[in-house]
Amino acid sequence: MTTTVFEARPRKARRVAVAAAVLLVAVFTVVGALLRRTSTGVYFRLSDQVAMVVLGLFLAGAALLFARPRVRASADGVEVRNLIATRMVPWELVLRVSFPDGAPWARIELPDDEYIAVMAIQSADGRKAVQDIRALREVHAQHTAPRDTPSQGL
Secondary structure (H helix, E strand, O other), rough: OOOOOEEEOOOOHHHHHHHHHHHHHHHHHHHHHHHOOOOOOOOOOOOHHHHHHHHHHHHHHHHHHOOOEEEEEOOEEEEOOOOOOEEEEEEHHEEEOOOOOOOOOEEEEEOEEEEEEEEEEEEOHHHHHHHHHHHHHHHHHHOOOOOOOOOOOO
């Protein structure tokens, strides 16, 4: 990929994901530490305590997946990274960049009524989302030829 012209990440979702991950690790660590001191009559071992902390770490890792989304645009195309998968789409395949009314995030529309969700540009981010979608549309306009232009007669 050539030099990145545009890059965006969600703002609020990242903050919430990081806060949730920290909270999960803290809660599961405290529960794991206090697990032996229960008056229920059940005997918990060190392995149970470690398992609680490890479970908290796994859940924190799952929460941090929501901090992953990113969109990058360059002269070659647009790279969309959502929670798990990353997909590179050349500009020739991108019909338009849209943000439908009421949608939680933007999308890149492709031929045959397909589209890719762009979780990096989220409606929860308000003005930042508006700026990001405008910037991505500008990059799209710069790197694609106009479509459906009427042919000019002599």
